[in-house]
Amino acid sequence: xxxxxxxxxxxxxxxxxxxxxxxxxxxxxxxxxxxxxxxxxxxxxxxxxxxxxxxxxxxxxxxxxxxxxxxxxxxxxxxxxxxxxxxxxxxxxxxxxxxxxxxxxxxxxxxxxxxxxxxxxxxxxxxxxxxxxxxxxxxxxxxxxxxxxxxxxxxxxxxxxxxxxxxxxxxxxxxxxxxxxxxxxxxxxxxxxxxxxxxxxxxxxxxxxxxxxxxxxxxxxxxxxxxxxxxxxxxxxxxxxxxxxxxxxxxxxxxxxxxxxxxxxxxxxxxxxxxxxxxxxxxxxxxxxxxxxxxxxxxxxxxxxxxxxxxxxxxxxxxxxxxxxxxxxxxxxxxxxxxxxxxxxxxxxxxxxxxxxxxxxxxxxxxxxxxxxxxxxxxxxxxxxxxxxxxxxxxxxxxxxxxxxxxxxxxxxxxxxxxxxxxxxxxxxxxxxxxxxxxxxxxxxxxxxxxxxxx
DNA sequence: AGCTAAGTCAACA
DNA sequence: TGTTGACTTAGCT
Ligand SMILES: [Mg+2]
Numbered sequence: 082x083x084x085x086x087x088x089x090x091x092x093x094x095x096x097x098x099x100x101x102x103x104x105x106x107x108x109x110x111x112x113x114x115x116x117x118x119x120x121x122x123x124x125x126x127x128x129x130x131x132x133x134x135x136x137x138x139x140x141x142x143x144x145x146x147x148x149x150x151x152x153x154x155x156x157x158x159x160x161x162x163x164x165x166x167x168x169x170x171x172x173x174x175x176x177x178x179x180x181x182x183x184x185x186x187x188x189x190x191x192x193x194x195x196x197x198x199x200x201x202x203x204x205x206x207x208x209x210x211x212x213x214x215x216x217x218x219x220x221x222x223x224x225x226x227x228x229x230x231x232x233x234x235x236x237x238x239x240x241x242x243x244x245x246x247x248x249x250x251x252x253x254x255x256x257x258x259x260x261x262x263x264x265x266x267x268x269x270x271x272x273x274x275x276x277x278x279x280x281x282x283x284x285x286x287x288x289x290x291x292x293x294x295x296x297x298x299x300x301x302x303x304x305x306x307x308x309x310x311x312x313x314x315x316x317x318x319x320x321x322x323x324x325x326x327x328x329x330x331x332x333x334x335x336x337x338x339x340x341x342x343x344x345x346x347x348x349x350x351x352x353x354x355x356x357x358x359x360x361x362x363x364x365x366x367x368x369x370x371x372x373x374x375x376x377x378x379x380x381x382x383x384x385x386x387x388x389x390x391x392x393x394x395x396x397x398x399x400x401x402x403x404x405x406x407x408x409x410x411x412x413x414x415x416x417x418x419x420x421x422x423x424x425x426x427x428x429x430x431x432x433x434x435x436x437x438x439x440x441x442x443x444x445x446x447x448x449x450x451x452x453x454x455x456x457x458x459x460x461x462x463x464x465x466x467x468x469x470x471x472x473x474x475x476x477x478x479x480x481x482x483x484x485x486x487x488x489x490x491x492x493x494x495x496x497x498x499x500x501x502x503x504x505x506x507x508x509x510x511x512x513x514x515x516x517x518x519x520x521x522x523x524x525x526x527x528x529x530x531x532x533x534x535x536x
Numbered sequence: 537a538g539c540t541a542a543g544t545c546a547a548c549a
Numbered sequence: 550t551g552t553t554g555a556c557t558t559a560g561c562t
Contacts, residue, residue, distance in 0.1 A: 198541085198542065198543090199542080217551085218550090237545085241543065241545095243551060243552085244545095244551090244552085245542090246550095246551075247551060247552050247553075248552085254551085262550075264550085264551090
């Protein structure tokens with residue numbers, strides 16, 4: 082009789098048996114995630130219609146429960162099959178919400194949908210919220226204020242968000258919000274990891290991310306292995322399948338996380354070589370990484386409230402801003418690279434007082450034959466006009482106990498426009514502009530967070 | 537060809 | 550604001 086009374090729903094449930102709602106963005110697959118598990122998540126999680134039952138959701142139940150559930154149809158087989166797909170809670174150590182890695186809307190084209198699934202968007206928002214809980218309206222707000230693509234005025238994606246909150250068992254309603262309007266949404270304990278994603282949809286290892294001083298991308302490209310660059314290695318770096326980068330043991334990687342001038346210069350050389358090969362002529366200039374003079378400045382760069390011990394990185398995301406739109410700004414060099422070394426302290430010694438790039442830029446010496454500087458030295462000065470559009474840029478501070486505190490900027494959003502300011506007597510150009518960004522006003526606005534950044 | 541994650545539209549409470 | 554279903558799409562095996 083159980084067979085007969087098994088509601089159609091219980092059959093359909095099999096298609097919702099994945100608690101995660103699979104957060105992989107379209108077109109992306111998770112590969113090599115270490116977090117996959119073959120354990121069963123109780124089918125109790127699968128779609129109880131009431132809040133009460135979803136509250137009972139806790140840890141995965143033994144598989145035996147599952148078979149009782151699917152008793153009607155194909156018994157053991159079904160539950161086994163489910164076993165394979167279900168994701169299981171993982172204990173992850175999360176930093177406090179405000180120290181989560183920043184989520185950056187760095188797409189050039191903001192009519193293009195960001196590469197995150199709705200579930201991931203919701204999860205990212207909640208993980209960064211005080212108390213790790215948000216109301217629906219707050220979720221809308223986070224998403225629309227983080228990604229230019231999502232407009233408050235459009236209802237389609239908001240419908241999808243609601244749909245997702247309901248459907249995805251990792252999102253649970255908790256207490257009623259004060260403001261009357263709905264409840265807080267939280268992430269079911271143990272499922273936070275599902276929402277720690279890179280843009281590629283890969284699950285992030287927070288341990289690594291939070292300790293990546295520069296969030297510099299080309300880890301593999303700038304290790305010292307590179308120095309013996311044979312020509313054969315040519316094709317396997319950068320945008321290739323990174324299936325092969327593996328060989329560097331984790332320890333090793335960590336060690337090389339901080340880009341060295343050498344490493345970066347090697348990248349520059351490679352780019353030059355390629356450019357030369359591509360263009361046929363060999364007048365491509367050699368570029369060098371910048372050496373920046375650092376001076377203390379606590380006025381423009383107050384330290385975030387000292388936050389003990391661990392060597393996490395505090396990240397502030399700048400408000401959305403536009404690059405200086407002055408057409409035809411002069412530049413001394415043009416160098417596009419995936420790494421974020423521009424304003425980073427390149428120097429190998431990282432100790433010192435609170436440091437920052439000598440405000441701003443005026444003293445960055447550019448040009449000349451001195452290899453210590455980003456000298457597009459041999460390259461003629463040119464002009465360029467920054468692209469329009471809002472961007473944000475992260476400002477990161479190592480939260481370490483020692484005095485190596487610095488603030489630097491990793492302007493990954495600037496990859497489409499790299500130019501250094503001319504230090505020529507081109508008086509019409511302001512020194513404040515670095516890579517098309519008015520650093521002074523940007524930083525000021527960060528320190529005066531009074532202005533609302535709605536959209 | 538079937539399966540699954542994910543997105544869209546929409547009824548309805 | 551929240552739940553649910555029908556339907557679609559894309560990638561994988
Ligand atoms: Mg839910």
